[in-house]
Amino acid sequence: MVRLTAFCWTVQRLAGWSGGAAHRAVVAAPRWPARRIFVTAAPSVGPPASGSGAGVSEPLSGPEARDTIFAVSSGAGVRAGVAVIRISGAGARIALQTMIARGRLDPSLAWLAPRMATLAKLLAPGSDERLDSALVLWFPAPRSFTGEDVAELHVHGGRAVVAAVLAALGALPGHRLAERGEFTRRAFGNGRMDLTEVEGLSDLLAANTDAQRRQALAQMGGAARARFDGWRAQILDCLAHTEAVIDFGEDADDLGSDVLRVVSPRVAELAAQMTRALADARRGELLRDGPRVVIVGAPNAGKSSLLNRLAQRPAAIVTPIAGTTRDVLELELQLGGFPLRLCDTAGLRPRDEADEIEVEGMRRARALLADAPMRLVVADVSAGVPPSREELAALLRGEEGADAAGEASGAALGDGDEGANAAALDLDDSSLLVVLNKVDALPANRAPLSVHGIAPSCQFCISCETGEGMDALLDALEARVRALLEGEGGGETAIVTRARHREHLEQAVGALERFARLDGLMVDLAAEELRIAASEVGKVTGTIRVEEMLDIIFRDFCIGK
Ligand SMILES: Nc1nc2c(ncn2[C@@H]2O[C@H](COP(=O)(O)OP(=O)(O)OP(=O)(O)O)[C@@H](O)[C@H]2O)c(=O)[nH]1
Numbered sequence: 220m221v222r223l224t225a226f227c228w229t230v231q232r233l234a235g236w237s238g239g240a241a242h243r244a245v246v247a248a249p250r251w252p253a254r255r256i257f258v259t260a261a262p263s264v265g266p267p268a269s270g271s272g273a274g275v276s277e278p279l280s281g282p283e284a285r286d287t288i289f290a291v292s293s294g295a296g297v298r299a300g301v302a303v304i305r306i307s308g309a310g311a312r313i314a315l316q317t318m319i320a321r322g323r324l325d326p327s328l329a330w331l332a333p334r335m336a337t338l339a340k341l342l343a344p345g346s347d348e349r350l351d352s353a354l355v356l357w358f359p360a361p362r363s364f365t366g367e368d369v370a371e372l373h374v375h376g377g378r379a380v381v382a383a384v385l386a387a388l389g390a391l392p393g394h395r396l397a398e399r400g401e402f403t404r405r406a407f408g409n410g411r412m413d414l415t416e417v418e419g420l421s422d423l424l425a426a427n428t429d430a431q432r433r434q435a436l437a438q439m440g441g442a443a444r445a446r447f448d449g450w451r452a453q454i455l456d457c458l459a460h461t462e463a464v465i466d467f468g469e470d471a472d473d474l475g476s477d478v479l480r481v482v483s484p485r486v487a488e489l490a491a492q493m494t495r496a497l498a499d500a501r502r503g504e505l506l507r508d509g510p511r512v513v514i515v516g517a518p519n520a521g522k523s524s525l526l527n528r529l530a531q532r533p534a535a536i537v538t539p540i541a542g543t544t545r546d547v548l549e550l551e552l553q554l555g556g557f558p559l560r561l562c563d564t565a566g567l568r569p570r571d572e573a574d575e576i577e578v579e580g581m582r583r584a585r586a587l588l589a590d591a592p593m594r595l596v597v598a599d600v601s602a603g604v605p606p607s608r609e610e611l612a613a614l615l616r617g618e619e620g621a622d623a624a625g626e627a628s629g630a631a632l633g634d635g636d637e638g639a640n641a642a643a644l645d646l647d648d649s650s651l652l653v654v655l656n657k658v659d660a661l662p663a664n665r666a667p668l669s670v671h672g673i674a675p676s677c678q679f680c681i682s683c684e685t686g687e688g689m690d691a692l693l694d695a696l697e698a699r700v701r702a703l704l705e706g707e708g709g710g711e712t713a714i715v716t717r718a719r720h721r722e723h724l725e726q727a728v729g730a731l732e733r734f735a736r737l738d739g740l741m742v743d744l745a746a747e748e749l750r751i752a753a754s755e756v757g758k759v760t761g762t763i764r765v766e767e768m769l770d771i772i773f774r775d776f777c778i779g780k
């Protein structure tokens with residue numbers, strides 16, 4: 220990241236230095252909303268825009284800002300065999316006309332077949348200095364990723380090559396480096412993608428596991444969009460029927476009951492469909508982020524050793540001193556193609572045996588335990604005695620029990636803590652696995668150990684030292700993570716993949732439910748509820764735009780995407 224930033228700075232400075240003052244302003248200007256449009260129809264480079272003439276000066280905002288943007292799309296700052304530089308905007312054509320030897324001979328670009336790779340010599344604008352030979356791809360608008368004219372230059376990946384080509388592009392009037400996610404933002408602005416598809420693309424770029432890749436691909440391909448658009452269209456249809464009644468004025472009351480009689484079952488069915496989509500145990504969101512698997516237990520039980528075993532590296536400090544771990548240590552892992560976030564925590568013990576730092580560590584451990592979708596409770600059985608069910612329950616509950624939530628230091632735990640503690644207590648919950656560790660210290664011919672009163676399928680004898688029993692534990696963990704993320708649909712992709720979707724959908728369902736409670740005399744109110752529902756669903760796909768939300772979504776992208 221640091222390297223990337225530093226690299227871009229160099230390019231910006233190079234570009235600014237090689238061009239005139241106007242170019243410098245264009246290239247280095249930090250934000251895009253308040254840009255000006257540059258008319259780039261002239262086929263030659265000509266003198267740079269100087270604030271009048273070539274520049275049309277009414278300020279544009281949002282996706283309408285129409286500079287020609289360019290960026291390395293193949294991972295800036297990375298040394299690789301090939302670097303892909305993408306150019307989007309009306310000026311993409313100019314770039315090809317001025318920087319490609321054949322483009323100068325025949326500016327009509329007739330020799331450049333759309334969407335076909337063409338080998339070409341890249342020249343510095345205004346000189347015959349050869350920058351590289353490149354594969355050039357030309358995607359005339361609107362059949363391109365952004366919906367604008369797009370050119371791709373596949374150049375050699377050396378830093379000097381890439382810097383020289385970027386500097387040359389920056390010297391063209393109206394051309395500037397793209398910002399984070401700006402290509403995608405233009406694709407969205409031009410209707411090439413809706414917001415859920417944009418988010419799918421963002422998730423695809425971030426996907427670390429197969430399951431994340433599958434979900435992201437489905438979403439990018441419009442799976443969620445189709446559902447949300449379908450719902451919105453149906454709500455709008457119901458709204459049209461309802462609004463028609465309002466126009467009948469005096470006679471509206473009778474008509475109102477008639478229409479609501481027809482529309483109501485449809486609205487109820489829509490609310491039911493949306494409620495079903497919401498009742499997915501948040502698996503779409505969990506899969507994006509990776510569910511948390513929290514390791515808890517008494518000090519020295521071997522929690523950090525277990526984390527290191529699972530991570531296959533010494534990520535956490537392990538010592539024989541009880542109370543070694545204090546902070547929460549979280550690692551991202553893959554298990555059977557699924558992501559998870561494994562958390563090591565401070566050992567749980569009576570407060571009066573712990574120092575101040577440990578007490579804070581335990582508070583954090585309990586807070587995590589409370590809403591973790593998976594828990595591993597580790598116990599040391601090297602003495603040959605497994606813990607009792609009651610001992611485990613007491614460990615998870617903590618002596619403070621519910622009163623911890625009321626304390627000032629526990630404020631971050633929030634109001635729901637008492638209930639959450641009770642949930643953490645449920646030893647029969649299949650999200651909780653009991654891990655009996657250090658069996659290597661037991662005699663070889665020992666009788667198998669187990670905690671009385673806990674299902675055999677939920678407890679595992681292991682040794683972090685020798686690795687004994689790890690396979691069975693991993694199998695069980697994988698099965699549970701799979702069940703959590705695939706749900707009962709057995710792999711049908713979730714359409715609610717972000718809290719944002721959930722919030723809007725809940726609002727929409729709320730409006731539809733209020734609609735259902737109105738009678739035929741309140742057609743105005745009924746129409747208003749439908750309008751709210753349609754608008755909330757529209758916010759998910761971006762049909763209804765909320766600028767702040769767009770900023771947040773596109774900020775997640777890398778430069779060049
Ligand atoms: N023999 C044996 N020793 C183990 C095993 N697992 C952990 N230990 C030892 O137990 C001690 C404590 O291990 P840790 O992993 O630090 O335990 P912890 O639960 O993280 O401890 P705290 O962070 O202090 O709560 C260390 O000396 C480990 O080497 C095991 O499977 N067999």
Ligand SMILES: [K+]
Binds near residue numbers: 519539541544
């Ligand atoms: K320890």
Ligand SMILES: [Mg+2]
Binds near residue numbers: 523524535543544563
């Ligand atoms: Mg530890």
